[in-house]
Amino acid sequence: MAIRERLSGNEAVSFAIKQINPDVMPAFPITPSTEIPQYVSTYIANGECDTEFIPVESEHSSMSATIGASAAGARALTATSSCGLALMWEELYVAASNRLPVVLALVNRALSGPININCDHSDSMGARDSGWIQIYAENNQEAYDNFVQAYRISEHKDVMLPVMICQDGFITSHAVENIELLEDDVVKNFVGEYEPENYLLNSETPMAVGPYAVSNYYMESKKAQTEAMKNAKQVILDVANEFAGISGRQYGLFEEYRLEDAEYAIVMIGSAAGTTKDAIDSLREEGKKVGLLKIRVFRPFPEKEIAEALKNTKAVAILDRAESFNAHGGPLGSEVTQALFNAKCTMEVRNYIYGLGGRDFRVEDAKNVYSELEALITEGKEIENYKYIGLRSED
């Protein structure tokens, strides 16, 4: 029986952590993810879970300790946001290349500067090439569900890669909304016990972790990581199907909302997708054929599947909540465009930047994007290839 509750996104992820009861959680506080270690340490203090909580002096240390715990054979995790993730930079690569199945609860927040505590995806997008699996959520329910699935993906023998479970800072992390929780034993049975194959504390088979790789071997190690990332796609789908069996909620690599017959599509990540769904329903009532492709899994990137889902559209707007400062678009824009090019798709594609530093994204903003796409096709009214929306100068 599902448990009807109302929780913020941070509470929801913390609740999943309590239910999974991992072995070790080193953490250092940073807004807006601070509540996660706070809630988890409260659960531990109350005896509701027996995770070893390690308060450390920085995020560099929290990820290092997470890596150490995982290499030793423990199921480990940490949580962070923004500059905290940036300070973990070196260790992100260490975790991935040592094939450690750690999980990071990331609460997306803008990077400095100017200093800003609100949501955008510049922190996780900056880490997109670090070798981590990245899974994003639209709301508290998805953040919880994704976290419950995380270790099943990271610890799978065909994968053995770290997983970042991302949610939008404040917009979902601090918003209290309805949620359906699974019962403790259902979660515990689903996640299962971690039985590492190779680990430092196994005295039977002594091993080294993180040794030097000469040029003769380094590249093969990277190729092996890439193969694991390719394997992750199927594992993510298999785990999602099994999760549907215990929850009734079906996840894929992305969600298609009224996309099947859509002429105009938005591709985006995170909480603003919910806002866009409301815009779609309202435009559909006016007879507009509009739809949404909401990315759930950004790493591995579902290139072929995305192109297949978008192939019948006339125009696609890719909305990025992060800059890449390549002066021609955002990270999602580049990757989706490449996917469409490789699939020989010829629809019009435009890239928009929205929501940086918590700039609000409204139903009207989504409607305006669809209306621009329609005008581009029906009236030939050009849109810049790479456009900011919601700027003050446009007010």
Added chain:
Amino acid sequence: MKDTVEIRWHGRGGQGAKTAALLLADVAFNTGKYVQGFPEYGPERMGAPITAYNRISAKKIRVHSNIYDPDYVVVVDETLLESVDVTAGLNPEGAIIVNTPKKPEEIKMHLKGYEGKVYTIDAYRISVAALGKYFPNSPMLAAIVAISGIIDRATFLKEMEASYKHKFAKKPEVIEGNMNALKMVLQEL
């Protein structure tokens, strides 16, 4: 009533407008509704203007933007009327509730020609009478429930008693005072 009722709270950091919004979400949730309760975060500090929001609906809520066209506005601190455009976008069919000892007619002149209903509630007087100290949260919560009708009054009192018993498990002496504050407001409005 519309599918979704949208409420915007204006307060100052430390006055509990965010807590009030979360409490309202809790009570509405307990009566079977879909809810959202969320603060808008800026560089918060004690005394700075803050905004919090509620959406309450019979249907699942997907939108994740702030609220620009609320049905109701609650102003926890009267001095905000001078600096914040509290009636911006406010539905003329809805209402604004201001925490003040003044009469609605005296407040109207500060509301930029808002044509909807204006209610005032003296949360200070009620809070001090009921609790012996000034916590505007409970009175303002009761006021929005009474005026919006989103929750039946008896259900509201029953749910709040349960909520206070949980929240104040370690200081049960304040439960009765908070309940009295709610009841005083419900009698006045």
